[in-house]
Amino acid sequence: MTNPYLAEWTTEFNLPPFADLKDEDVKPAVEAALSEGRAAIKAIADNPEAPTFANTIEALEKADATLSKVLGAFYGMAGADTNDTRDALMREFSPMLSAYSSEITANAALFQRIETLWQERESLDLTDEQQRVLMLTRRSFVRSGAKLEGADKNRMAEIKSRLATLGTQFSQNLLADEREWFMELSEDDLEGLPQFVVDAARSAGEEKGAKGPVVTLSRSLITPFLQFSPRRDLREKAFRAWAARGENGNANDNREIAREILELREERARLLGYENFAAYKLETEMAKTPEHVRDLLMRVWAPAKEAAERDAAILSKMMAEDGVNGDLAPWDWRYYSEKRRKAEHDLDEAELKPYLQLDRMIEAAFTCANRLFGLEFEPLDVTTYHPDARAWNVTRNGKHMAVFIGDYFARGSKRSGAWCTAMRSQQKLEGDIRPIVLNVCNFAKPSKGEAALLSYDDARTLFHEFGHALHQMLSDVTYDSISGTSVARDFVELPSQLYEHWLEVPEVLEEFATHAETGAPMPRDMLERLLAAQTYDQGFATVEYVSSALVDLEFHDGPAPKDPMKAQAEILAKIGMPKAITMRHATPHFAHIFSGDGYSSGYYSYMWSEVMDADAFEAFEETSPFDPVMAKRLEDNILSKGGSEDAEALYTAFRGRMRGVEALLKGRGLVAVE
Numbered sequence: 001m002t003n004p005y006l007a008e009w010t011t012e013f014n015l016p017p018f019a020d021l022k023d024e025d026v027k028p029a030v031e032a033a034l035s036e037g038r039a040a041i042k043a044i045a046d047n048p049e050a051p052t053f054a055n056t057i058e059a060l061e062k063a064d065a066t067l068s069k070v071l072g073a074f075y076g077m078a079g080a081d082t083n084d085t086r087d088a089l090m091r092e093f094s095p096m097l098s099a100y101s102s103e104i105t106a107n108a109a110l111f112q113r114i115e116t117l118w119q120e121r122e123s124l125d126l127t128d129e130q131q132r133v134l135m136l137t138r139r140s141f142v143r144s145g146a147k148l149e150g151a152d153k154n155r156m157a158e159i160k161s162r163l164a165t166l167g168t169q170f171s172q173n174l175l176a177d178e179r180e181w182f183m184e185l186s187e188d189d190l191e192g193l194p195q196f197v198v199d200a201a202r203s204a205g206e207e208k209g210a211k212g213p214v215v216t217l218s219r220s221l222i223t224p225f226l227q228f229s230p231r232r233d234l235r236e237k238a239f240r241a242w243a244a245r246g247e248n249g250n251a252n253d254n255r256e257i258a259r260e261i262l263e264l265r266e267e268r269a270r271l272l273g274y275e276n277f278a279a280y281k282l283e284t285e286m287a288k289t290p291e292h293v294r295d296l297l298m299r300v301w302a303p304a305k306e307a308a309e310r311d312a313a314i315l316s317k318m319m320a321e322d323g324v325n326g327d328l329a330p331w332d333w334r335y336y337s338e339k340r341r342k343a344e345h346d347l348d349e350a351e352l353k354p355y356l357q358l359d360r361m362i363e364a365a366f367t368c369a370n371r372l373f374g375l376e377f378e379p380l381d382v383t384t385y386h387p388d389a390r391a392w393n394v395t396r397n398g399k400h401m402a403v404f405i406g407d408y409f410a411r412g413s414k415r416s417g418a419w420c421t422a423m424r425s426q427q428k429l430e431g432d433i434r435p436i437v438l439n440v441c442n443f444a445k446p447s448k449g450e451a452a453l454l455s456y457d458d459a460r461t462l463f464h465e466f467g468h469a470l471h472q473m474l475s476d477v478t479y480d481s482i483s484g485t486s487v488a489r490d491f492v493e494l495p496s497q498l499y500e501h502w503l504e505v506p507e508v509l510e511e512f513a514t515h516a517e518t519g520a521p522m523p524r525d526m527l528e529r530l531l532a533a534q535t536y537d538q539g540f541a542t543v544e545y546v547s548s549a550l551v552d553l554e555f556h557d558g559p560a561p562k563d564p565m566k567a568q569a570e571i572l573a574k575i576g577m578p579k580a581i582t583m584r585h586a587t588p589h590f591a592h593i594f595s596g597d598g599y600s601s602g603y604y605s606y607m608w609s610e611v612m613d614a615d616a617f618e619a620f621e622e623t624s625p626f627d628p629v630m631a632k633r634l635e636d637n638i639l640s641k642g643g644s645e646d647a648e649a650l651y652t653a654f655r656g657r658m659r660g661v662e663a664l665l666k667g668r669g670l671v672a673v674e
């Protein structure tokens, strides 16, 4: 029987036949796909004909079709629903895949063909998109070490393989630490917690097989627990466990892994002739240099820290009035901030929550996409990889555009955070291939029969990930390698962060924020209070984010630290980190920068993109949030373009110019608004 991973998928929309995909089939499928890829690469490199764009660059685009198909399905599933077998497979695949990609970039005959095309590019009569793909292909070969020789070449392959292994280990350690820890709560311990937190704790207890409710390290449970539990001792215990992920001195400890990763990255950059890893990494981003990144972060840091210090003084006073002795600690901030929010904005997360039903928020995200881009969403009756993951057929004017899979609930088998991934990307080289796009979140799962309720932050996350999904679903390019979200890292958060703004449009909340039990729309005054409170506690949020981004930058801009924990402490001391706030992601659980290379020296990207999203949404506000002309400009210049043009050129085409940091600071309420 043919391996179901390799067989032609005859399912509707050529979806992976999830029910037939067995873990024991993955490895043979990957091995077969690698052999097929190797044969294709060899055929390109050994082709006796002179290099042409078609027989070299397009052939390269097609070489890994089977591998992409197998890995897209497997990694899409494994990230959202892993088990010991899948964990072991990922550990095994990391060095295999790294060796494969090193083999390709080290193939001198192949690189020579690319180089020849590059030299002849003016006379090849290429389209703009082809020029761009040629440039990117060559650049990626050079940056992977294609020009290295001898010992340096071998060392580069070794480094990449080791980094791939370490990155996988880092994620798995983190997930293991998150899975292992939970804190049982007695009935007395539940006092003061709103019903939705109690429900989430009971549901988590059932999943862990505990006798009663528990607090886990899932952000969607521990955050509300820290916001609402009046028990300072329990908050401290939970917070310390959360902060210690990857740093427990057990088998899952990530500190030594982080040190080795930083050391290898520096060596890799130096082999390629760069001064350090940040210089290497940022060269191809919009930011271009570490100085530009530092400049942006420090301009935001000063007003953010000032705001956080003002807030800390107020929270400390509230704590003293509560009769608590001692300084405001990180496990106190959220609790007193929540109290203050209620006092100042009369906004209580527990009161708000029944109005933010998951299903209604999904509908809201879909409806905005319909009004802006004409997309329609029809539920698909298919078996996905997990009963909680749902699928929709996405169409426009009757034409199939994408399959969208939404997998929203937290579970022990899912890595933490929220993300968007494509099991298949849009392209036109091999027919009109439409994408399969996945949004994965970690929202607290309700008990049976109850409606799933979100916090406002959760709802924003849903819109954020859906913005990435739109970038994939509206993609309209020829080549897979520049499709959808294949853009500069500091540009990729623009569509996602921009989409968050539509959640703030009053008419959207008016229509979709309806009470789970009564169906009544959110009262007008609550809606106004909610929107007025949007900049509430931004000092805290900005400080925890910017401190993480600065640590990431300093780790990579200079010699690799011998002791990253010590270096982290020194960096924080230097910028005067407020005592009651911790980094959003401290080194031992900073998966963004250590699980892989994606966000390394790139955690600042969210803020870089925010400069643009704040400005881009102003373009809609100048006319109307659903202005069809502006929506079309956004699709034509950004969402459909993938990486087919330089990011700055795309943004300028949409907006006419780049902007400074002012709109961002204003959006966060960090400067006085005249």
Ligand SMILES: [Zn+2]
Binding pocket: 464, 468, 493, 496
């Ligand atoms: Zn994002």
